[in-house]
Amino acid sequence: MSTLEIRDLHVSIDDNEILKGVNLTINAGEKHALMGPNGTGKSTLSYVIAGHPDYEITQGDILLNGESILEMGADERSRAGIFLAFQYPVAIPGVSVANFLRTALNARMRAEDSESKGMPIPQFRRLLKAKMDLLKMDHKFAGRYLNEGFSGGEKKRAEILQMATLEPSMAILDETDSGLDIDALRIVSEGVNTLMGDSLGVLVITHYQRILNYIQPDFVHIMLDGKIVESGGGELAEHLEEHGYEIIREKHAA
Numbered sequence: 001m002s003t004l005e006i007r008d009l010h011v012s013i014d015d016n017e018i019l020k021g022v023n024l025t026i027n028a029g030e031k032h033a034l035m036g037p038n039g040t041g042k043s044t045l046s047y048v049i050a051g052h053p054d055y056e057i058t059q060g061d062i063l064l065n066g067e068s069i070l071e072m073g074a075d076e077r078s079r080a081g082i083f084l085a086f087q088y089p090v091a092i093p094g095v096s097v098a099n100f101l102r103t104a105l106n107a108r109m110r111a112e113d114s115e116s117k118g119m120p121i122p123q124f125r126r127l128l129k130a131k132m133d134l135l136k137m138d139h140k141f142a143g144r145y146l147n148e149g150f151s152g153g154e155k156k157r158a159e160i161l162q163m164a165t166l167e168p169s170m171a172i173l174d175e176t177d178s179g180l181d182i183d184a185l186r187i188v189s190e191g192v193n194t195l196m197g198d199s200l201g202v203l204v205i206t207h208y209q210r211i212l213n214y215i216q217p218d219f220v221h222i223m224l225d226g227k228i229v230e231s232g233g234g235e236l237a238e239h240l241e242e243h244g245y246e247i248i249r250e251k252h253a254a
């Protein structure tokens with residue numbers, strides 16, 4: 001069973017402190033939601049967990065199963081089981097969804113074993129079909145060019161299929177994109193709920209309370225100005241929906 005532990009994390013960009021002591025522990029089997037107004041550092045936290053090189057960690061640690069991952073590169077973290085769904089996925093013209101996923105899987109197999117020839121195509125096809133069936137997706141989707149002309153909902157579908165195929169132990173979904181329509185929210189939520197199990201921990205990052213109606217997190221955390229100022233259950237998100245961030249801001253202003 002996996003655990004991701006963020007300990008007193010301080011992060012700066014260009015000497016500007018963005019995260020000011022974040023503490024958060026996610027166990028496999030748990031769904032966490034991170035909420036907060038724009039500009040508070042939610043996306044920064046997801047990038048830092050995934051290993052984006054632009055951010056400087058000035059204090060604290062990130063541990064996966066008790067071991068620090070700070071010295072690991074982004075690809076190594078991905079192999080260790082950390083998955084970050086990109087907020088703004090890029091289009092790759094001429095590369096089908098299936099090809100992209102097979103390349104990603106094979107790269108991982110090769111990183112684990114340099115002798116690996118990757119997954120044989122028939123086996124990959126079976127795997128992909130099984131994952132698409134699990135997610136109730138049309139098999140035709142695998143033949144589309146990745147993100148080319150995709151609707152918001154289709155981009156999310158590709159993202160969830162990638163998550164299903166790579167089988168991470170910790171998934172971080174940054175859903176701040178205000179362009180997310182209800183359809184896309186539903187796809188992400190149903191996908192997460194389908195893939196959820198004892199071996200997956202999820203952190204959903206969102207500005208809006210509405211995705212939480214679908215995902216129903218076990219834990220909700222509120223971030224203000226680079227710190228998690230409140231943690232609770234689903235009722236915390238409902239409280240936010242009703243009263244907004246202002247009350248929490250006032251409470252924590254000092």
Ligand code: ADP
Pocket residue numbers: 013018036037038039040041042043044045054176
């Ligand atoms: P959120 O996701 O909560 O809206 P972000 O993590 O995107 O917040 O941003 C937090 C703060 O860090 C903002 O003030 C933003 O301007 C700043 N920031 C984020 N990324 C960068 C970057 N690459 N360079 C400079 N400033 C950044």
Ligand code: MG
Pocket residue numbers: 042043044174176
């Ligand atoms: Mg963001």
